[in-house]
Amino acid sequence: MDQIALDRLRARLQAYMAKKGLRSTAQRRLIVDTFFSGAPHMTIEDLLAEVRAHDRGIGYATVYRTLKLLAECGVASERRFGDGLSRYELADDASAHHDHLICVNCGKIIEFEEPRIEALQEEIAAKYGFEVTWHKHEMYGVCADCRDAKDTTPDVS
Ligand SMILES: [Zn+2]
Ligand SMILES: [Zn+2]
Structure with missing residues (x-):
């Protein structure tokens, strides 16, 4: 900021x-x-x-x-x-809005700003005659570090 x-x-x-x-x-x-x-x-x-x-x-x-x-x-x-x-x-602040990626494995929270998502949400709201006061966009999954760690774990099976 x-x-x-x-x-x-x-x-x-x-x-x-x-x-x-x-x-x-x-x-x-x-x-x-x-x-x-x-x-x-x-x-x-x-x-x-x-x-x-x-x-x-x-x-x-x-x-x-x-x-x-x-x-x-x-x-x-x-x-x-x-x-x-x-x-x-x-x-x-009014000019910037960020959203989040949340790793369900290690709990890491990554912030991102994506004007295209913001614009698309406005478009969707307008289509339904909806006035958005606020929104949150969260994506849950596995972060790059955790994915790497998994890839390098020796396969014991
Ligand atoms: Zn992780
Ligand atoms: Zn945040």
Whole structure:
């Protein structure tokens, strides 16, 4: 994500917190900064582990509430990829939308952007007089690494 998009998300969060009268505590800032700079698709536990490396005093509930806050104001998107866990990523801005390939073997999540898929979805919606507010496109299968690993496993049969 480019710097302009990141700044826009931060500004959105600040505006939302100001409107709600929420204070920016040191713990909350650390959680937000870690979320912004961290890996995409983190679970609450992932983010908790990262922030606790800097501040042992941060608890699960604080991370949970901060992520909910980020999701509420549209800065974070909550995703579920079939393993029952909620994962969080920075929200797409209006000009970019990405979708996901999920490896059912190792759990790797690959992001892709494909304007042709976006355009085709618009076309399909228009055909049915349907106004799309949001969509998700997820493909489940086996990633290249796992396929390679399988190919090189000695055949013991
Ligand atoms: Zn895999
Ligand atoms: Zn993603």
